Amino acid sequence: MKIPYFIRKLLHFFSLESELEDHDSVYDEIKRGVVFKGTNLWILIFAIIVASVGLNMNSTAVIIGAMLISPLMGPINGMGYSIATYDFELFKKSIRNFSFAILASLVASTTYFALSPVSTAHSELLARTSPTIYDVLIALFGGLAGIVAISSKQKGNVIPGVAIATALMPPLCTAGYGLATGQFDFFFGAIYLFTINTIFIALASVWISQLLKFPIRTIVDEGKKKKINSLITVVIAVVLLPSIFFGYKLVMQEDFLQKANQYVSNVSLYDGNYLLKYDIDAKSDKITLIYGGSILSINQKNAIIKKSKDFNLENAAITIEQGLTFSNMGDKDSELFKFKEQVVNLNTSLNKKNSEIDSIMSRQKFGLTILTEIKTIFPQIKGCIYSESLNFNDTLKTPRMTPIVILSSESRIQEADKKKINNWLGQRLKKKYVKIYFE
Incomplete structure (x- = not known):
């Protein structure tokens, strides 16, 4: 009986039902976010210009500010919600408005970069030209957080955070930079990143909308449902597979960079x-x-x-x-x-x-090694001093390097044990002559 009760308590913590917004309120909020005219359109254009300036000046703070005021999340959530609820009118409206928003953004960013006297591609621009599987994960989990927040009564500050994490604005601005400077590799890389973000934020909206059982807005037969699900699967595969390849290349490049730096340090x-x-x-x-x-x-x-x-x-x-x-x-x-x-x-x-x-410092600390090993055989030994010195002798043509070991103990060591210690140290140090003193 305890295990089912524990599972029920655990599931209660993850339940969204108690904080779920009214279905009609969620629907109305998503519909409002889809529209791009008047206020939303001007905010989008201003945000694009701000993000373009941030990319142009390589300012992370300015780019984050632009992402905070961007309204691009609205039509993406609209697309995901409309697919989950089979609301085809809302889906068409979301697609039209989103396409218009992309066009307006590209025109604004391309115009800015065409007029800007600074045309250097800084790190913030370059970071938006090579998307990987990690961008897929960011977009997916960011989108999950966004649609959960929209569906909840306690929205908090999640939506602005999702806008920053998924970074919809910078790729559009980078695409505008590529068009303005004629660098089409920048354009296609940035548009691919923007597509990844869009698809997986929308996919997150589909999943959460289905999980929360938002009511279906249109009567649709099972055949059409299967067709829609198959189309979603194909789109995901087409977008996901290249990102996995780019992600693998990124990991290989990081591994090469680490090994190369170690090699360069070795041959400096x-x-x-x-x-x-x-x-x-x-x-x-x-x-x-x-x-x-x-x-x-x-x-x-x-x-x-x-x-x-x-x-x-x-x-x-x-x-x-x-x-x-x-x-x-x-x-x-x-x-x-x-x-x-x-x-x-x-x-x-x-x-x-x-x-x-x-080498000297290592030899000086060797006494601790000897003490640790010899205590297992003779526990009464409590201290060890180890050193090496040249032994000068009239009978020797050249001085001989001789290890010197001083062992201190709590009680007197018997003569038989001293011989055992002498033999053990000779074998341990691989030296025929070892000077050993007992304290």
Whole structure:
């Protein structure tokens, strides 16, 4: 009996029925949002100009402001709601108004970018030209939040948030930029992103409208219902499949970029040559390295390229170019040559010293490792000091590096145990001669 009761209580928390708006009120609100004339039309045009300025100046805050005042969500929700309730008149009206809104937006944004003296494609523009599966997820779940809010008595501030998350305005403005500058790859990429957002916001409206059992507004036979559902499935597949491909490419590019950065960091200094500049093209798997210093030989270049295999970059196209070289300097630059040569030598020595320091620090902490291991055999040992030093002796031709271990214990260690410890440390340190002291 407890399990069904628990499930009922859990479902009660997720239930929308108690907060559901009257069906006729929802219908009237969606119908009002579909219309694009007068106030809504002017707000749309102003929002498009604001978003275009934001994209032109690469200002995220301005773009967000434009998305907040945009009324584009209305006809999209109208399309989804009308499909779910088989209200074909509302669907036609939504399509007409939405098409008019798109046309007005493209005209406004294209006009702005055609007149704007700034034509550089900043990051905010570029971000709207390569949609992926992640944009599908954003549009779908944003649309779900939007239609749930419209259907609820407690609307709150969800609708403006959905407008920001699904980002309907920036792709339209980017498409206008592509038309104004003749860059049609921008236009088609942005229109595809806008189509993704539109389709999946509308699909979210269809699902929620059916889930909440909004009343069917038109008498329709089962054959027509199946035809409509089949058409929806085809549209979803046509829009979704390319986004999955682009999403896969994005993941591969991010993976390549991460590996390439690790590789570049590893070869930033090679045989006294500095990496002056590098370029990573993740889209075409290309890496360009420009070195300064002495002239790199063919073998040295091949060795640098071969290192890429350590970072799983076997298929990367790596180009090595020579930048500043000391050998090209004349007599008048001899002082500069000497100075730069000293810098190279100092940097090489510094890297070597840093490696030695790291090695020393690691050896100093080795006493903790020994203490941890030896306590499992001899629990009475409570402390360990480990060091290494050269042992100078008249009988030795060269000094011998000898480990020194000082062990402290709470109670006296028996002679038999000391021999066991001596043997264990000799095998553990792989040294024939180990100096061991007991405190």
